[in-house]
Amino acid sequence: MMNSQGVAPPGAVEARALTVERGDRTVLRSLDFTVEPGRITGLLGPSGCGKSTLMRAVVGTQAKVGGTLDVLGLPAGHPALRPRVGYVTQAPSVYSDLTVRQNLDYFAAVLLPGRAHRDSRRETVTRVIQDVDLTTRADALAGNLSGGQLSRVSLAVALLGTPELLVLDEPTVGLDPVLRRDLWNLFHTLAADRGTTILVSSHVMDEAERCHRLLLMREGTVLAADTPDALRTRTGSATIEEAFLHLVDEAAATARKEATR
Amino acid sequence: MSTTATTPAPRPLSPARTLATAVRVLRQLRHDPRTIALLLIVPVLMITLLRYVFDASPQTFDAIGASLLGIFPLITMFLVTSIATLRERTSGTLERLLAMPLGKGDLIAGYALAFGAVAVAQSVLATALSVWVLGLDVVGSPWLLLLVALLDALLGTALGLFVSAFAASEFQAVQFMPAVIFPQLLLCGLFTPRDRMHPVLEAVSNVMPMSYAVDGMNQVLTHTDVTTDFYRDILIVAGCALLVLCLGAATLRRRTG
Ligand SMILES: Nc1ncnc2c1ncn2[C@@H]1O[C@H](COP(=O)(O)OP(=O)(O)O)[C@@H](O)[C@H]1O
Ligand SMILES: [Mg+2]
Numbered sequence: 001m002m003n004s005q006g007v008a009p010p011g012a013v014e015a016r017a018l019t020v021e022r023g024d025r026t027v028l029r030s031l032d033f034t035v036e037p038g039r040i041t042g043l044l045g046p047s048g049c050g051k052s053t054l055m056r057a058v059v060g061t062q063a064k065v066g067g068t069l070d071v072l073g074l075p076a077g078h079p080a081l082r083p084r085v086g087y088v089t090q091a092p093s094v095y096s097d098l099t100v101r102q103n104l105d106y107f108a109a110v111l112l113p114g115r116a117h118r119d120s121r122r123e124t125v126t127r128v129i130q131d132v133d134l135t136t137r138a139d140a141l142a143g144n145l146s147g148g149q150l151s152r153v154s155l156a157v158a159l160l161g162t163p164e165l166l167v168l169d170e171p172t173v174g175l176d177p178v179l180r181r182d183l184w185n186l187f188h189t190l191a192a193d194r195g196t197t198i199l200v201s202s203h204v205m206d207e208a209e210r211c212h213r214l215l216l217m218r219e220g221t222v223l224a225a226d227t228p229d230a231l232r233t234r235t236g237s238a239t240i241e242e243a244f245l246h247l248v249d250e251a252a253a254t255a256r257k258e259a260t261r
Numbered sequence: 262m263s264t265t266a267t268t269p270a271p272r273p274l275s276p277a278r279t280l281a282t283a284v285r286v287l288r289q290l291r292h293d294p295r296t297i298a299l300l301l302i303v304p305v306l307m308i309t310l311l312r313y314v315f316d317a318s319p320q321t322f323d324a325i326g327a328s329l330l331g332i333f334p335l336i337t338m339f340l341v342t343s344i345a346t347l348r349e350r351t352s353g354t355l356e357r358l359l360a361m362p363l364g365k366g367d368l369i370a371g372y373a374l375a376f377g378a379v380a381v382a383q384s385v386l387a388t389a390l391s392v393w394v395l396g397l398d399v400v401g402s403p404w405l406l407l408l409v410a411l412l413d414a415l416l417g418t419a420l421g422l423f424v425s426a427f428a429a430s431e432f433q434a435v436q437f438m439p440a441v442i443f444p445q446l447l448l449c450g451l452f453t454p455r456d457r458m459h460p461v462l463e464a465v466s467n468v469m470p471m472s473y474a475v476d477g478m479n480q481v482l483t484h485t486d487v488t489t490d491f492y493r494d495i496l497i498v499a500g501c502a503l504l505v506l507c508l509g510a511a512t513l514r515r516r517t518g
Binding site: 023060061064065077079083085087089091095096097102106109113114115141157 | 282293
């Protein structure tokens with residue numbers, strides 16, 4: 001699973017005292033966490049807690065990032081990381097006035113330019129269209145697709161370059177259960193067969209069980225980082241949602257104690 | 262956060278990525294036949310209209326017609342580019358592209374190439390119609406008219422790209438057209454020769470690129486040979502286009518708030 005050369009593999013993402021400001025607000029406060037390589041890490045937390053901001057920091061599109069943030073052994077945003085990291089923004093970012101295949105053709109040409117690669121690009125494009133189950137819609141204009149289909153096109157773009165790290169911002173929101181299951185199976189195949197590290201966010205707690213590890217977030221801080229099993233055992237909860245509530249109460253109690261001291 | 266992350270390594274222009282970008286922009290346009298029709302037909306209609314407005318004074322038609330052949334590509338490419346790049350910024354595709362191994366230069370050159378091609382088509386139509394059908398009296402070579410038109414289109418693309426950084430919506434982007442283009446239109450010598458304006462206005466017109474675009478057109482109109490003034494004009498227009506393109510590149514930020 002770990003494809004490094006003997007040395008103790010560092011985390012695929014290592015954050016120390018990671019702080020991000022947006023506007024004049026501190027959106028992420030001094031986060032420390034590690035994303036293990038070759039595994040699926042779920043970033044869970046309510047809307048507005050800073051999941052997208054954290055992901056933007058990891059892929060290097062977020063300004064005003066403080067602290068240390070290393071990705072695949074390099075500082076986040078390093079030019080050498082661009083071909084190695086795939087990123088799917090929360091809002092689908094594809095050209096609505098191009099067909100599905102034309103969108104993928106273009107992004108494939110950015111990743112693997114030149115005439116020499118034309119055949120392998122065509123293969124890759126066909127493969128990712130299959131991966132996201134859009135073969136029958138390949139020649140439809142992206143602007144005419146449903147929301148769920150559109151976000152799958154956006155996901156397909158990130159699958160083009162066989163990235164070592166995939167950062168997926170709420171990729172399964174609004175999809176029907178069958179498709180959601182299929183995509184999660186795809187993520188697991190990517191992690192198992194290619195050793196791809198996947199950082200995937202969701203504000204829906206029931207997706208937690210599908211991840212190897214979880215980062216639970218709330219209001220710009222990480223509440224806990226562990227496997228789903230360990231989190232439930234530690235908090236004596238039946239579900240991750242309960243565990244989350246337990247951790248929130250615990251944190252609030254600690255804060256109250258400190259305030260009254 | 263280390264500072265190296267914010268300053269991407271300087272990378273040479275990648276011809277393959279530039280070409281792929283140009284093809285993509287043209288494919289987007291192809292899905293919008295109405296815009297293509299407007300781009301190609303409006304200049305033709307306007308120049309025809311002008312011909313009959315100045316039915317009784319062919320000299321005036323020559324002067325204003327030639328100027329317009331230079332102004333159309335500038336204005337249309339300004340509008341098309343500012344909207345297209347604004348969309349690229351707001352749809353998230355710009356963020357995605359800049360997180361991929363695409364150089365800013367590739368993106369900008371791709372746009373310039375695509376809209377340059379559209380401008381050539383537009384200018385060929387308008388120029389051919391003016392010279393062969395409407396009787397526009399050009400002393401110099403019509404090819405030179407095309408060259409100036411192409412440079413004007415590049416200038417328009419550059420200006421559009423640059424102002425799109427300051428527009429939050431398509432409404433605002435469109436409003437930059439009166440703000441950026443109209444003053445140049447009034448001062449470029451289209452309505453009155455520039456040396457007959459108030460000295461202050463003449464000085465202002467001297468630093469506006471459109472003045473040289475119109476000047477270049479008039480050089481071709483009235484001289485059989487390529488004059489030194491013509492060289493000066495096209496160099497200034499090309500230089501301005503390049504300068505503004507670089508400014509535009511600086512507004513493409515990989516990291517945003
Ligand atoms: N462009 C922005 N400028 C200023 N604040 C922002 C911006 N985008 C998001 N925020 C704020 O940052 C916080 C975290 O947002 P985000 O990372 O999008 O959360 P999530 O993805 O978990 O829903 C929110 O409180 C939000 O209001
Ligand atoms: Mg979000």
